[in-house]
Amino acid sequence: MKFGIDSLIFEVCFSTLFIKQSTVSSTFLQLSSSSRYFLFSSILKIFKNAEIFYIADTAYAPYGEKTVEQILNRCDNITRHLLENHKIEALIVACNTATSAAIKYLREKFPFLIVIGTEPGIKPAILNTKTSHVGVLATPATLKGDKYQLLVNELSNIKKVTLYEQACIGLVEQIEKGEINSSKTFNMLEKWLEPMKQNGVDTIVLGCTHYPLVDEIIKKIMGNDITLIETGNAIANRLKLLSEELGHKNQGKLKISVCFTGEINKQMVEKILKNKNIEVRKCTI
Numbered sequence: 001m002k003f004g005i006d007s008l009i010f011e012v013c014f015s016t017l018f019i020k021q022s023t024v025s026s027t028f029l030q031l032s033s034s035s036r037y038f039l040f041s042s043i044l045k046i047f048k049n050a051e052i053f054y055i056a057d058t059a060y061a062p063y064g065e066k067t068v069e070q071i072l073n074r075c076d077n078i079t080r081h082l083l084e085n086h087k088i089e090a091l092i093v094a095c096n097t098a099t100s101a102a103i104k105y106l107r108e109k110f111p112f113l114i115v116i117g118t119e120p121g122i123k124p125a126i127l128n129t130k131t132s133h134v135g136v137l138a139t140p141a142t143l144k145g146d147k148y149q150l151l152v153n154e155l156s157n158i159k160k161v162t163l164y165e166q167a168c169i170g171l172v173e174q175i176e177k178g179e180i181n182s183s184k185t186f187n188m189l190e191k192w193l194e195p196m197k198q199n200g201v202d203t204i205v206l207g208c209t210h211y212p213l214v215d216e217i218i219k220k221i222m223g224n225d226i227t228l229i230e231t232g233n234a235i236a237n238r239l240k241l242l243s244e245e246l247g248h249k250n251q252g253k254l255k256i257s258v259c260f261t262g263e264i265n266k267q268m269v270e271k272i273l274k275n276k277n278i279e280v281r282k283c284t285i
Contacts, residue, residue: 042232046240049252053086055283059262062172063097064139064208071101071141079110081285090114090242094235096138096207100145114246116238119147120207121229122155128227129203132161135196138207140167148207164201166192168208175210186217193221206230259283 044052055078063071075098082088091106091113093099099117107115120142125134142148143165152163174185196204204226206212212230219226240250257279 043236043239044254044256046233046236047243048250048254049248051255052257054256054258055082055285056258056260057262057285058176058260061176061262062139063095063101064141064172065169066141068101068141068145071098072105075102075106076109078285079106079113083110088113090116092116092118092235092239094118095209096120097141097145100142100147103147114242116235116242118209118231118235119151120205121231121234122151122205123158125203125205125227125229126155126159126161128229129159129161131200131202132159133196133199133201133203134161134163135193135201135204136163136165136207137168137171137192137204137211138165139172140169142207143167162199164196164199166196168192168211171214172208172210175213180214180217185214186221189214189217190221193218197222201226203227203229257281261285 057074057078060066060074063074066074075093079088079091089112091110093103093106093115096118099119103115103117106113120136120138122134122136125136136143138148168188171185171188174180174182174188179185201222202225204218204222206215206228209230209232211218212228212232215228218228244250258281260280260282261284
């Protein structure tokens with residue numbers, strides 16, 4: 001039987017990444033441009049012996065402020081494209097927003113695929129906090145999503161904590177434009193974070209895969225003692241575990257291709273991934 005991690009998809013707000021293993025068919029990752037590369041880099045540190053196609057869905061970014069119907073439609077189109085053109089066998093939705101909106105649909109629609117989602121690290125934040133005050137930075141779509149609300153309700157019995165939820169409207173766009181260190185980005189974050197700081201928040205969940213790129217600014221505002229929770233390494237380890245259970249030998253080289261649907265900063269891709277041997281090309285989905 002040919003199993004696979006023949007294919008894995010990581011979906012992150014406006015980008016997509018596809019991985020094809022040499023011994024397994026293929027793996028696809030849908031990631032949202034710059035921030036997704038941050039998550040992608042976590043995967044590259046742990047996952048081996050694969051050909052990776054990263055589809056940066058920049059033409060439809062950001063997902064965080066789109067309707068559930070729009071996100072579902074986009075996820076469906078990209079998944080079908082990958083199945084038809086790359087015969088993928090596993091799907092990783094590496095985007096909090098897309099996971100919240102589409103993970104249930106994707107699992108039901110494509111039951112033959114391995115489907116791994118991404119969700120805010122609420123549980124580790126609850127277990128980590130010493131003040132019982134936890135901040136959550138996320139997109140509006142994630143905070144409004146049924147999956148997020150269900151997650152919070154399920155974890156409320158673990159420990160009594162106060163959550164300070166902040167919908168970070170416009171932050172993804174700032175990061176996508178490369179304005180991470182601009183005064184506008186700093187002022188946005190300061191406005192959102194000051195109330196958390198005043199209320200004794202000691203742990204913040206980075207509920208969007210873009211947000212680790214502004215972690216230094218968050219620390220500057222909140223202080224270096226703040227604990228930031230992101231899920232990149234957890235997703236990478238999950239991918240490795242499931243692929244090895246299917247027989248994947250996690251030894252060997254990676255071949256990486258980046259495909260984008262709109263515009264992309266090629267220098268940023270190379271800088272974040274620290275790999276010059278990357279094919280970057282435009283695609284239509």
